Amino acid sequence: MKNMEPKSMIVVLTVLLIVGTGADYVRPPPRKTLHFPWSTKASSHPQQVHISLAGDKHMRITWITSDKSSPSIVEYGTSRKSYNSIAEGESTSYRYFLYKSGKIHHTVIGPLEHDTVYFYRCGGNGPEFQFKTPPSHFPVTFAVAGDLGQTGWTKSTIKHIKQCKYDVHVLPGDLSYADYMQHRWDTFGELVQPLASSRPWMVTQGNHEKEEIPILKKGFVSYNSRWKMPFDESGSNSNLYYSFEVAGVHIIMLGSYTDYDEYSDQYNWLKADLSKVDRERTPWLLAVFHVPWYNSNHAHQGEGDDMMASMEPLLYAAGVDVVFAGHVHAYERSRRVYNGKLDACGPNHITIGDGGNREGLAHKYLNPQPEWSVFREASFGHGEFRVMNSTHAFWSWHRNDDDESVRSDQVWITSLVGSGCLAETSRETRNMLIEP
Structure with a gap:
């Protein structure tokens, strides 16, 4: 190394230092928002x-x-x-x-x-x-990515999801980042059309969908008009929360930005929906919403606490297997947890608000890392949840590493159906879900 140029020596020493200390991966800065030309399509073309x-x-x-x-x-x-x-x-x-x-x-x-x-x-x-169309039985694969936006990293995420042989895309809120500029809803629709026209996209709302102006404009007008979900088919009276089933998986899509206390329509609908779940027919039970309940990032810390206090007991009693959330622009996976503590009968919580938005990544985490937190990283990416059979599913998170999809976290997850937890909580479940 003695004949090296000083600048080259600094680079080599830096690389050796990083490798030797096992430093965390550091993402490049966020890419600029994409801009789209005016459409030249005929006015009658879809x-x-x-x-x-x-x-x-x-x-x-x-x-x-x-x-x-x-x-x-x-x-x-x-x-x-x-x-x-x-x-x-x-x-x-x-x-x-x-x-x-x-x-x-x-x-x-x-x-x-x-x-x-x-x-x-x-x-x-x-x-x-x-x-x-999705299959009628296992295996079935879900692509999961939230907080997409319309940047160069969004484009990478979409490219990587396309490479995944998925059946349904699940999006836990924050789609277009239009933020009142309505033409950005149109450009987002054009950006995702190649994927969203070929596989079903199931979405729930985030804070960037609200677009409410007190007195002048009520919230979610654009979102509800453009992204109609099967709320009426699932017995809900609001497009902001609903449920659906694919193969042997029952998925509950909840609203972080509509009333969720025990007197709310959403709470009562959730109780009714959970009470009808047949774990023999759909052995997997998932929940999806925007604001995470378990989050060790400084960003949005504690914002999900009120919703968690209201609804976590319901999800626990029903034996929800996995919870997906967004909002925090980073990735984090938990162990099974309930009421803030490790619990073998609680769900795994996965925060995946790292689709590629223009606001950038949330780099700062709480230290020490909570006992329930297994893996956390501030990088853009997407997840894949492949349900193999009634008891086992494989989860993987794919970092957008220099435009390549790199599997950076993975784990086999066992459904609570085969754990004995449902038998132990069956009486509590019935009391909680059926009582008025």
């Missing part, structure tokens, strides 16, 4: 196409047209350019001060066969799209 599950064997197709006279019809079938079925849906639009949305179409199609590729066309015009 834009921002995305799909979502809509009850048993049905799919909701959503798209937007500039042409207000475009019909809300979807033609579909299992062969290219050959459609043997047609469905007609509904449409809506909204104003946000000077902004006026296009015509937003929502059309439910089905019944559909499981694990089958369908080809479809929206509004009788424009290009052909295709999607694959």
Whole structure:
């Protein structure tokens, strides 16, 4: 090393120091928000196409047209350019001060066969799209990424999710980061269309979806208009919370930004939904919401405490296996935990608000690391939850390391169905979920 240039020697010594001390991975700074050119598509052509599950064997197709006279019809079938079925849906639009949305179409199609590729066309015009329905039995794979936004890192995350052979994308809030600038909802829809038009995206709201202006504008107008979820199919009266099932998995999507105390509609709906879960038919039970309850990051510390105090006993009594949350722009995985302590019958909590937003990463963590926290890192990435059978699932987190998807955390998770926990808590569960 004695013949090295001083600058080169510094680099080598720095690398040796990092390797020798096992330093934490340090992410590059956040990338700039993407900018999109004005669309040159015909006014009747479908834009921002995305799909979502809509009850048993049905799919909701959503798209937007500039042409207000475009019909809300979807033609579909299992062969290219050959459609043997047609469905007609509904449409809506909204104003946000000077902004006026296009015509937003929502059309439910089905019944559909499981694990089958369908080809479809929206509004009788424009290009052909295709999607694959989820399987009816294990294995089934969920891609999980929250707090997406519209940056270069978002683009990397979307690219990596596309490489994952997933069946459903679960998004725990903060989609577009439009933050009142309504055209950013349109550019987000175009950005995610290649993925969201080919696999169902199931989302719940985050704080960036609220867009409320006291007295002038109520919250979630844009979100509710554009991203309609199967709330009515699950007995909910609000698009902000609902449930759905895929293969042998029951998933509860909760709202961190709507009332959740024991007198609220959401709380009562949750009790009713959990009381109907059949663990023989759906041995896996997951919950998804935006603000994490178990978070050892300085960012958003304690913001989920009130919701946790209200709803954690319900999830524990029902034997929820895994909880996914976003909000904190970093990744963290917990051991099974309940009431702040390790508990073999509690859920694993996973914070995955690291999709690629423009606000950057949350680098500061509490020290010492809590006993319940297993792995934590401030990097952008996405997760994959592959449920292999009724008792075992494989979770992996993939860091966006220099634009490559690098598996950086992984663990096998055993369902509580085979643990004895459900038998132990069955009486408590029934009392808690059935009592008025």
